Amino acid sequence: MDNATGFFAVLRKGSAELSAGMKMLRGLRWMLRCMIVGPLMAGLAHAQASGFDQGLLWEVRREGTPPSYLFGTMHLADSRLLVLPPAAEVAFRQSRIFVLELYPDRAVAQRFAQASQLDGESGLDGLLPEPVFGRLVEVMSPRGATPERLKRLKPWAALLLATTAPGGSGESLDITLYARARMLNKRVEELDSVEEQIAVFDSIPMDTQVTLLSAALDRHDALAAEMEENIQTYLAGDLGGLVRLARRNGGASAPGQRHQAVLEKAIIHDRSVVMAYRLQAYLRRGGAFVAVGALHLYGPKGMLALLAEDGWVVRPVALQGP
Numbered sequence: 001m002d003n004a005t006g007f008f009a010v011l012r013k014g015s016a017e018l019s020a021g022m023k024m025l026r027g028l029r030w031m032l033r034c035m036i037v038g039p040l041m042a043g044l045a046h047a048q049a050s051g052f053d054q055g056l057l058w059e060v061r062r063e064g065t066p067p068s069y070l071f072g073t074m075h076l077a078d079s080r081l082l083v084l085p086p087a088a089e090v091a092f093r094q095s096r097i098f099v100l101e102l103y104p105d106r107a108v109a110q111r112f113a114q115a116s117q118l119d120g121e122s123g124l125d126g127l128l129p130e131p132v133f134g135r136l137v138e139v140m141s142p143r144g145a146t147p148e149r150l151k152r153l154k155p156w157a158a159l160l161l162a163t164t165a166p167g168g169s170g171e172s173l174d175i176t177l178y179a180r181a182r183m184l185n186k187r188v189e190e191l192d193s194v195e196e197q198i199a200v201f202d203s204i205p206m207d208t209q210v211t212l213l214s215a216a217l218d219r220h221d222a223l224a225a226e227m228e229e230n231i232q233t234y235l236a237g238d239l240g241g242l243v244r245l246a247r248r249n250g251g252a253s254a255p256g257q258r259h260q261a262v263l264e265k266a267i268i269h270d271r272s273v274v275m276a277y278r279l280q281a282y283l284r285r286g287g288a289f290v291a292v293g294a295l296h297l298y299g300p301k302g303m304l305a306l307l308a309e310d311g312w313v314v315r316p317v318a319l320q321g322p
Contacts, residue, residue: 052297052304053240055316057088060307066286069095069317070304072294074234075172081231082173085319095289097282098181099189100174101275101296108194115198116157123151124158128210135217136162155209156201162216163223177291189282191275191292200266208259215256219248243298272296276306283312 061067069091074081084092092098102108118124125133125147136158137147150158171179181188226245233241247260275296282288297304308314 057317068283068288070290072297092289096287097187099290102192104175111194117152132214159213208262211259269301272303276303
């Protein structure tokens with residue numbers, strides 16, 4: 001779910017700073033490495049055979065229905081990622097409906113930040129082994145998070161912060177497109193809701209949350225280098241490589257990888273099923289431009305494969321010539 005500056009402000013100053021909390025959600029998306037890109041020339045048969053493992057822009061249509069387009073995004077405020085490729089820009093401008101995962105507004109940010117707090121007297125320092133909480137304080141203190149604030153976080157919220165790309169500020173492409181769609185008077189729809197996202201995180205087993213937080217803290221110093229590696233893999237269009245990079249978050253141990261698979265199922269695969277189902281209401285009207293984190297598009301469990309199974313014609317759109 002990059003650039004959690006707004007949420008760090010919440011940790012420093014309290015609920016009065018929640019207007020910037022949407023950046024916490026971008027931290028969530030960065031943690032999951034929801035990224036996809038690449039020039040495409042292959043046809044649908046190749047895409048299905050390879051498990052939808054390449055591509056940024058996809059046309060989705062049925063006979064008699066105007067085409068819609070799915071665009072995989074990388075939720076990171078990096079200048080290389082903030083401009084739509086020409087083919088995607090045309091599809092966006094011609095669309096009547098803009099669809100994204102979640103509205104990036106103040107109310108969503110407030111609710112998500114509120115839900116990240118533990119209830120009752122127990123604190124995060126009591127849920128984590130002492131060395132793990134100490135490492136969390138060490139990692140987050142330079143970014144303005146006090147031990148008192150960190151103690152109030154749920155483990156999944158601490159995990160989100162620990163896996164946020166360090167440094168940087170500004171808006172990701174998703175937020176930019178949302179603002180543009182509003183300015184162009186397009187109809188704007190979301191496929192998920194903040195309450196559903198909160199419920200997903202709260203349903204993750206506590207041992208999974210704690211194990212992955214410990215692994216993330218062990219690997220925190222590598223995040224800056226990995227951010228650039230992810231961007232370069234994104235620009236190369238290697239979705240399989242992006243999946244492998246994302247799965248490093250669980251660490252090298254077998255238990256860590258098992259817990260990473262639990263997280264991936266809950267946040268990627270299960271949500272992809274729901275979003276693919278809801279999206280079809282807009283696809284039946286045609287003329288939609290859909291921006292979602294790209295791991296929701298990837299592979300046999302992704303939204304593209306699910307739409308193809310439901311009878312939609314799904315084909316990649318080349319972003320640049322040979």
